[in-house]
Amino acid sequence: MSSVSNLAVVICHGNYHSPAPYMPLVEALKAEGIEAYYPQLPTSDLAKLNVADVNNPDFDREPPSGGYPQGEEDTGVVLDVLRPVVSRGKDVLIIAHSAGGWVVQEFVKIKGANI
Numbered sequence: 001m002s003s004v005s006n007l008a009v010v011i012c013h014g015n016y017h018s019p020a021p022y023m024p025l026v027e028a029l030k031a032e033g034i035e036a037y038y039p040q041l042p043t044s045d046l047a048k049l050n051v052a053d054v055n056n057p058d059f060d061r062e063p064p065s066g067g068y069p070q071g072e073e074d075t076g077v078v079l080d081v082l083r084p085v086v087s088r089g090k091d092v093l094i095i096a097h098s099a100g101g102w103v104v105q106e107f108v109k110i111k112g113a114n115i
Contacts, residue, residue, distance in 0.1 A: 008035035008090040010081055012074075014098025015044050035090065039077045041103065042069035075106045082107075 009029055011022050019026075019038035029036040042048055050064040051057035085092060096104045 004032060004034050006089070006091050007093065008037065008085045009093045009095060010078065010085070011036070011038040012078055012094065012096040012100030012103045013038070013041060013044065014100050017044055017097070035085065037081045037085070039081050041074040041077060041100070043071060043074050043099075045069065071102060071106065074103045075110065078103055079107050079110075 011019070011026070013019060013022065019040055022038045026036040026038055046054040046057055048064065048069050049057075050061050051059060052061060082092065094104055
């Protein structure tokens with residue numbers, strides 16, 4: 001069994017969420033000496049969804065000119081976080097909420113157990 005010093009946690013949030021609600025958990029993990037990451041997934045990044053004011057979003061607007069972010073982009077963001085963590089030999093625990101579970105499933109399909 002590994003020590004907490006060799007543990008890293010990656011949190012994959014669900015749709016229409018941001019990493020913000022996970023800050024207390026992330027801070028608690030870091031206080032215990034555990035690395036913690038919570039990347040913003042592009043499919044839930046209001047700044048990329050053409051909603052005008054992200055603090056008061058208007059979901060009736062047209063799609064962004066380049067189209068909406070796709071799930072594969074979410075997978076790429078998580079892989080970008082995981083690769084350096086795994087390359088440092090860390091044991092990784094992934095916490096996935098809602099659509100974050102789809103993201104995890106996709107990168108496991110892509111990479112299997114070898115990231």
